[in-house]
Amino acid sequence: EGKLIIFSVLSAKAIRDYIYTFVSRTNTCGELRSAHVGQKVTLYGWVQYQRQGLFLVLRDFHGLTQVIIPQDEVSGHSHVKELLSNAPVESVVRVTGTVSPRPLGQQNPKMPTGDIEVKAETAEILNSCKKLPFEIKDFIKKSEALRMQYRYLDLRSSRLQANLRLRSGVVMRMREYLCNLHGEGLLAGAKEFLVPSREAGKFYSLPQSPQQFKQLLMIGGLDRYFQVARCYRDEGSRPDRQPEFTQIDIEMSFVDQAGIQRLIEGLLQHSWPEDRGSIVTPFPSMTYEEALAEYGTDKPDTRFGMKIVDISDVLRGSNIHFVQNALSYPHGSIRAICIPQGMRYLTNKDLESLKESAKSQFNQCSALGALRLLSADLLEAAGLTLRDPTAFHFLWVVDFPLFLPKAENPTELESAHHPFTAPHPSDASLLYSDPTKVRSQHYDLVLNGNEVGGGSIRIHSAEQQRFVLEKVLKEDSEVLSHLIEALEFGAPPHGGIALGKLLFLLNS
Amino acid sequence: EGKLIIFSVLSAKAIRDYIYTFVSRTNTCGELRSAHVGQKVTLYGWVQYQRQGLFLVLRDFHGLTQVIIPQDEVSGHSHVKELLSNAPVESVVRVTGTVSPRPLGQQNPKMPTGDIEVKAETAEILNSCKKLPFEIKDFIKKSEALRMQYRYLDLRSSRLQANLRLRSGVVMRMREYLCNLHGEGLLAGAKEFLVPSREAGKFYSLPQSPQQFKQLLMIGGLDRYFQVARCYRDEGSRPDRQPEFTQIDIEMSFVDQAGIQRLIEGLLQHSWPEDRGSIVTPFPSMTYEEALAEYGTDKPDTRFGMKIVDISDVLRGSNIHFVQNALSYPHGSIRAICIPQGMRYLTNKDLESLKESAKSQFNQCSALGALRLLSADLLEAAGLTLRDPTAFHFLWVVDFPLFLPKAENPTELESAHHPFTAPHPSDASLLYSDPTKVRSQHYDLVLNGNEVGGGSIRIHSAEQQRFVLEKVLKEDSEVLSHLIEALEFGAPPHGGIALGKLLFLLNS
Incomplete structure (x- = not known):
């Protein structure tokens, strides 16, 4: 039962047409194998390397092929030898020749085309290259400024080309999953930059986030929406921040928290690059409270243990002064992390830096979370591997508080995320009696200690939205009257999620 | 021979999961048929129509289903009757019930679910709707301002929903064709808006077009690039102009004009909506010179004839004064269009308006092209169908001039398109002797008289690029020194195309 959707499959002819007919090559530089021996081929590419007029390595986006320069006296061959021996590295050439097996013992098993030459x-030189400022493979070691100046040369490195391919492949598989399965892909804007128009005094405003627009789309009966949005964040120039990033943004009607989570798990499973191992679903889930208690952060790196444990009861009978002092406060407790093999791996200097870190975060509840990560850094610097860089530990963090006390005035409340987040169904009545206790239907997706996604079920009742804005947040609901009015015209229950940093973390 | 790429096919289970499990419905409102009779189902949707407490029509993004309101005394039924009879139109409801055949004679063959109810x-009212300013189906007739104010209600109309689906489907099929066949999809920017940054006096500049960037990508060895780019054009507010549009932008290395044309034909054939009929390839091709001579425009609507014909020879012997006068000029000629059934369909008033139009365009070579279109308008207003609105006549226009005399100073030349366009291979030497005679490797794609795409093979030789800029266009090549330098570092032969207005023309 259940209908099967078969995606369009192009004929073998269409594919050959696409790869070969549109361009004049017969094969790419990554393609030739022993089975092609004897075939006459035409390749186009860059001269990666040339040795003493004997052979050269030709490169295109698909791979490398070794080309033997003719040494005999056959008519025309001396011209070809002249051309290819003198072509500067990174020149663009066309080579026509015959695929031959490499002589015994000269095969290169590390090279996909290593059995042939x-x-x-x-041959023809299509464009000669002037002297390079650096070899292509060395670019990656050079300064950012130099790499930017010659970005088109930097991009020729295998690492950058692999990253672009990876990203393109993952995003396309995400589109397949979301679009071909009855989603609708729309394109929208990004952040609240003001753009001057040609009419003096008038501006275009780029939206801060598509949040309200995607809610309005659901109210417009669109059922599902996703976009792969290019976002620009105006944060000034901080070296560790990308002002430009790509976000997968999703919104669905008639959905609950579990529905969004299963969708994202299916999406990631479908689009995950094969060479990064497979993903096990469903992802584990942890409440905000548990995350803070056990990891000292709302984005725990669950690749390693060293959880925070409460040792108050163990120490309650002790006569250590600072312990008794801490326990004398209301909710006072003693918490610890156990550092495995710490005695063996941590030096006195390491212990000093842990102490300094603890002091500098005195009285901050995230102090133990930071100590846990610092300890891991120190252990790894000493040679222990705690966090497998090839492992991907996904985790849902749920049951965030809906409101938090304002930093500047703790008697007032602000939204923990945004004012459109729906309260947890079990806490809906607390909204009216004790809003500080209300958990929300917000969820974060965490990967190896990074927040890679976040979303929520939204408020779809105009009355509830008005109460949150006016009574809890004490804000002027007039500013959002367009949204509240829309909620009055048959808004379906809906929710969504945005995946941000994920693609970046996949880069090698 | 030739490898076959099979796109990922999701299992039937995954598809059911996606459509149903993530949300609480068992079926969509467009899905139930006679085969479902007897099944218990849960539907979510909007109340499209309700009649006298007897039945209602429930709508979601997928279709309509008729729901019978219970009239009997079974426990709970009177509550359901109460709820559903009083739910205002456009309220969001959940209904659980049993699929039944409609009574004999009450089936509706126009409705896909018309055999069942x-x-x-x-039942549950998930969100009640307040009184609508207009019925959903009437929105489309209302003013643009009102439709914009209640855009989320306007979007619920079947026509707007169909346009969004169509667009999403076409763009996705284009991505399949371009991306799954070894293209690389990258995302990039749009036009040269200046965006203030948070540092006073510094601006981000949005690029006018990705032209130079995509050329640099080819120089970076990326082989192929495409993007579905959202573009913003700051043209002030003209009602017939969309400031925002979507463009499919493509660039390829080692390609010639024919290669790009075959790619686009394959792309459109693959992604064309089935219900618009099939596309025949290759598309016919016409030179710029032929287009101007026969249609008086470089974007001919080839759905109908009425070509311009030269009747100079026929009239050379006549003694009509104005004819002889015209023929006495160098290159003087008499040209005409023959209006079929013009005598029968055109009134005196029509003939007057043709005369007026001719006078107002006196001495403009496009005058006959405009007269041809005006004649077609007049004939169609009189009831003749010349231009089948369901027909799609694609046409390549090629061999444009590379340079045109400047309007303000005809002794100087400017690029007909842009200064990166390569000369026609047969005319390469004319570049140095008589640049006015050089044809370019620019090509336009024309559909029913609209320019829907344009592109060119680009100059890949630094020396040729410098010559065009400095010697022909008399421009300061310093401004483009970054591009010229890049051409010196092994730029491959490359070219591209952008499809613009196409998606818009498909809307109904």
């Missing part, structure tokens, strides 16, 4: 018969 | 057993 192409004996050049004719 | 759902007998409601339980």
Whole structure:
């Protein structure tokens, strides 16, 4: 039962057309194998390397092929030898020749085309390259400024090309999953930059986030929406921040928290790059409270243990002064992390830096979370591997508080995320009696200690939205009257999520 | 021979999961048929229509289903009757009930679910709708301002929902064709808006077009690039102009004009909506010179004839004064269009307006092209169908001039398109002797008289690029020194195209 959707499959002919007919090559530089021996081929590419007029390595986006420069006296061959021996590195050439097996013992098993070579018969220099400021493979070691100046040379490195391919592949598989399965992909804007128009005094405003627009789309009966949005964040120039990033933004009608979570798990499973191992679903889930208690952060790195444990009861009978002092406060407790093999791996200097870190975060509840990560850094610097860089530990963090006390005035409340987040169904009545206790239907997706996504079920009742804005947040609901009015015209229950940093974390 | 790429096919279970499990419905409102009779189902949707407490029509993004309101005394039914009879139109409801065949004679063959109805057993109002300013189906007739104010209600109309689906489907199929066949999809920017940054006096500049960036990507060895780019054009507010539009932008290395054309034909054939009929490829091709001579425009509507014909020879012997006068000029000629059934369909008033139009365009070579279109308008207003609105006549226009005399000073030349366009290979030497005669490798894609795409093979030689800028266009090549330098570092032969207005023309 259940209908099967078969995606369009293009014919083998269409594919050959696409790869070869549109361009004049017969094969790419990554393609030739022993099975092609004897075939006459035409390759286009860059001269990666050339040795003493004997052979060269030709490179295109698909790979490398070794080309043998003719040494005999056959007519035209001396011209080809002249051309190819003198082509500067990174020149663009066309080579036509015959695929031959490499001589015994000269095969290169590390190279996909390492069983063959192409004996050049004719050749043409399509564009000669002037002297490079650096070798392509060395670019990655150079300064950011130099890499930017010659970005088109930097991009020729295998690492950057692999990252672009990876990203393109993952995003396309995400689109397949979301779009071909009855989603609707729309394109929208990004952040609240003001853009001057040609009419003096008038501006375009780029939206801060598509939040309200995607809610309005659901009210417009669109059922599902996603976009792959290019976002720009105006944070000034901080070296560790990307002002430009890509976000997968999703909104659905008639959905609950579990529904969004299962969708994202399916999406990631479908689009995950094969060479990064498979993903196990469903992802584990942890409440905000548990995350803070056990990891000292709302984005725990669950690749390693060293959880925070409460040792108050163990120490209650002790006569250590500072312990008794701490326990004398209301809710006072003693918490610890156990550092495995700490005695063996941590030096006195390490212990000093842990103490300094603890002091500098005195009285901050995230102090133990930071100490846990610092301890891991120190252990790893000493040679222990705690956090496998090839492991991907996904985690849902749920049951965030809906409101938090304002930092500047703790008697007033502000939204923990945004004012459109719906309260947890079990806490709906607390909204009216004790809003500080209300948990929300917000969820974060955490990967190896990074927040890679976040979303919520939204408020769809105009009355509830008005109460949150006016009575809890003490804000002027007039500013959002357009949204509240829309909620009055048959808004369906809806929710969504945005995946941000994920693509970036996949780069090598 | 030739490898076959099979796109990922999701299992039937995954698809059911996606459509149903993530949300609480068992079926969509567009799905139930006679085969479902007897099944218990849960539907979510909007109340499209309700009649006298007897039945209602429930709508979601997928279709309509008739729901029978219970009239009997079974426990709970009177509550359901009460709820559903009083739910205002456009309220959001959940209905659970049993699929039943409609009574004989009450089937509706125009409705995909017209053989069945759902007998409601339980129901819930998820959100009540306040009184609508207009019925949903009437929105489309209202003023633009009102439609914009209540855009989320306007979007609930079947026509707007169909346009969004169509667009989403076409763009996705384009991505399949371009991306799954070894293209690389990257996201990039749009036009040269200046965006203030948070540092006073510093601005972000949004690029006018990705032209130079995509050329640099090819120089970076990326082989192929495409993007579905959202573009913003700051043209002030003209009612017939969309400031925001979507463009499919493509660039390829080692490609020629024919290669780009075959790619686009394959792309459109793959992604064309089935219900608009099929596309025949290759598309016909016409030179710029032929287009001007036969249609008086470089974007001919080839759905109908009425071509411009040269009747100079026929009239050379006549003694009509104005004819002889015209022929006495160098290159003087008499040209005409023959209006089929013009005598029968055109009134004196029509003939007057043709005369007026001709006078107002005296001495403009496009005058006959405009007269041809005006004649077609007049004939169609009189009831003749010349231009089938369901026909799609694609046409390549090629061999444009590379340079045109400047309007303000005809002794100087400017680029007909942009200074990166390569000369026609047969005319390359004319570049140095008589640049006015050089044809370019620019090509336009025309659909029913609209320019829907344009592109070119680009200059890949630094020396040729410098010559065009400095010697032909008399421009300061310093401004483009970054591009010229990049061309010196092994730029491959490359070219591209952008499809613009196409998606818009598909809307109904």
